[in-house]
Amino acid sequence: MTASPARGISLHRIGAMILRYWYLLLSSWPRLLELLYWPALQVITWGFLQLYIAENANFFARAGGTLIGAVILWDILFRGQLGFSISFLEEMWARNLGNLMMSPLRPIEFLLALMVMSLIRLAIGIIPMTLLALFLFHFNVYALGLPLIAFFCNLIFTSWSVGIFVSGLVLRNGLGAESIVWTLMFAILPLACVYYPVSVLPVWLQYVAWALPPTYAFEGMRALLIEQTFRTDLMLEALVINAVLLAASFGAFLALLRSAKRHGSLLSGGE
Amino acid sequence: MTENGKASSRPTVADRAASAAIAVDHLVKVYKQTRAVDDISFSLPRGSITGLLGGNGAGKTTTIAMIMGLVLPTSGRVQVLGHEMPDESASVLGRMNFESPYVDMPMRLTVRQNLTVFGKLYAVKNLAGRIARLAADLDLGDFIDRANGKLSAGQKTRVALAKALINEPELLLLDEPTASLDPDTADWVRAHLERYRRDNNATILLASHNMLEVERLCDRVIIMKRGRIEDDDTPEAIMARYNRTTLEEVFLDVARGRANGAKEAVR
Numbered sequence: 001m002t003a004s005p006a007r008g009i010s011l012h013r014i015g016a017m018i019l020r021y022w023y024l025l026l027s028s029w030p031r032l033l034e035l036l037y038w039p040a041l042q043v044i045t046w047g048f049l050q051l052y053i054a055e056n057a058n059f060f061a062r063a064g065g066t067l068i069g070a071v072i073l074w075d076i077l078f079r080g081q082l083g084f085s086i087s088f089l090e091e092m093w094a095r096n097l098g099n100l101m102m103s104p105l106r107p108i109e110f111l112l113a114l115m116v117m118s119l120i121r122l123a124i125g126i127i128p129m130t131l132l133a134l135f136l137f138h139f140n141v142y143a144l145g146l147p148l149i150a151f152f153c154n155l156i157f158t159s160w161s162v163g164i165f166v167s168g169l170v171l172r173n174g175l176g177a178e179s180i181v182w183t184l185m186f187a188i189l190p191l192a193c194v195y196y197p198v199s200v201l202p203v204w205l206q207y208v209a210w211a212l213p214p215t216y217a218f219e220g221m222r223a224l225l226i227e228q229t230f231r232t233d234l235m236l237e238a239l240v241i242n243a244v245l246l247a248a249s250f251g252a253f254l255a256l257l258r259s260a261k262r263h264g265s266l267l268s269g270g271e
Numbered sequence: 272m273t274e275n276g277k278a279s280s281r282p283t284v285a286d287r288a289a290s291a292a293i294a295v296d297h298l299v300k301v302y303k304q305t306r307a308v309d310d311i312s313f314s315l316p317r318g319s320i321t322g323l324l325g326g327n328g329a330g331k332t333t334t335i336a337m338i339m340g341l342v343l344p345t346s347g348r349v350q351v352l353g354h355e356m357p358d359e360s361a362s363v364l365g366r367m368n369f370e371s372p373y374v375d376m377p378m379r380l381t382v383r384q385n386l387t388v389f390g391k392l393y394a395v396k397n398l399a400g401r402i403a404r405l406a407a408d409l410d411l412g413d414f415i416d417r418a419n420g421k422l423s424a425g426q427k428t429r430v431a432l433a434k435a436l437i438n439e440p441e442l443l444l445l446d447e448p449t450a451s452l453d454p455d456t457a458d459w460v461r462a463h464l465e466r467y468r469r470d471n472n473a474t475i476l477l478a479s480h481n482m483l484e485v486e487r488l489c490d491r492v493i494i495m496k497r498g499r500i501e502d503d504d505t506p507e508a509i510m511a512r513y514n515r516t517t518l519e520e521v522f523l524d525v526a527r528g529r530a531n532g533a534k535e536a537v538r
Binding site: 010012013015016017019020023024027028090094095096097098099100101102103104105106258261262263264266267 | 341343373374376381387
């Protein structure tokens with residue numbers, strides 16, 4: 001027998017979905033390896049580049065860690081979104097979405113489970129990456145202290161917004177839209193000023209950059225590493241934009257889900 | 272609520288719907304220029320087994336999908352266990368379940384893991400006991416700790432049926448429940464479904480191309496063609512109306528456009 005009808009948000013159902021992805025991760029060593037492989041490759045490549053630049057340029061020597069710090073923060077943003085979206089794609093690949101949509105699982109619970117999974121997948125990939133940066137390049141990202149939490153929160157919120165939106169697109173358009181999952185975040189890369197300050201951009205493009213929450217995190221990181229100043233104003237502004245983005249992406253997801261039901265996409269799910 | 276976001280205010284089915292397991296009223300689904308489902312109405316009493324018959328493209332799957340809330344109707348309304356779909360789906364999704372060839376169970380998870388996840392989604396009490404019972408009933412014991420992707424087609428069908436029964440649903444929607452099963456296993460699954468209906472007073476709506484299965488299981492048959500209901504009665508009455516001895520012959524009459532001629536001949 002089942003319990004009473006599904007009303008409100010159920011931690012039990014969210015836990016069931018996390019358990020489903022946990023079983024999947026444990027059953028597949030390639031999936032686990034993939035979580036570690038790319039972040040490690042990134043930090044090693046950019047870490048050596050940072051070393052080379054530090055030996056040849058006074059400014060960068062003074063601004064030690066800006067590149068490798070940017071790489072780690074970028075990976076939080078990118079891997080956070082992938083961690084969210086890949087868990088969603090697993091349902092599409094497994095043709096399991098119909099089972100979930102027909103169960104008492106509510107869309108908000110599904111999305112919350114995907115958020116938790118993005119944190120778990122991120123931890124598996126990023127923690128070894130930060131340890132590599134520490135032992136190979138003596139860059140201790142944890143030495144950033146509390147500001148690191150502010151950067152992390154703002155970046156992860158943005159990654160979830162993008163993840164929710166692209167998942168909605170795949171839900172509506174099927175796996176033919178899968179490439180958006182892998183590429184959309186790269187559209188943000190040049191505008192979020194990951195490796196260079198906003199002032200490098202033309203003035204009109206700076207307005208676009210400041211509309212993106214990650215820009216505030218990367219600018220904040222540079223301010224911290226170069227000027228030893230934590231810009232709380234930047235973090236608060238980013239938080240406000242992130243709140244708007246999260247609400248908008250959730251609204252878009254529900255609209256795309258409704259559109260998928262209207263067009264029968266949930267039955268096909270293919271290309 | 273329809274796909275246009277307009278709630279139909281038609282009260283005519285309200286009374287019937289309250290006691291029916293499924294009440295479908297003037298249901299229409301249009302995909303671009305195609306009327307996949309064209310103004311169908313029917314009501315299924317609780318505890319009944321109804322077969323939904325029709326050739327490919329007849330509208331069976333779309334009809335079932337609208338009942339489940341996976342597809343929004345263009346117009347018309349669906350009530351399940353007395354609740355409007357999809358607006359009140361939260362009140363009924365835990366009391367119904369389904370099996371369809373359009374969905375799979377996650378391949379890398381073992382049978383036990385899959386049933387555990389779905390059991391938790393449906394908030395099944397004493398889940399370990401329920402899984403053990405299903406494993407015994409559906410003979411899953413030999414492969415319950417094997418990954419779903421490593422099972423034969425027949426074993427997968429039994430696992431899908433176990434998932435469909437995990438929450439002891441009052442309403443079971445089945446799309447080709449015995450496809451890809453050998454005759455012995457298929458017969459065994461049918462016996463299980465009959466027993467399940469009898470023991471739980473469950474309502475079953477099943478779409479099938481297996482006419483013998485429909486004859487054996489169903490106390491009512493709805494035949495669909497090009498999105499419309501061509502006939503709706505007990506299997507015996509339908510066969511008598513078409514002057515045929517099997518539902519397969521009736522199916523061929525309907526599919527090949529001989530339906531009216533056959534009925535005329537009887538008159």
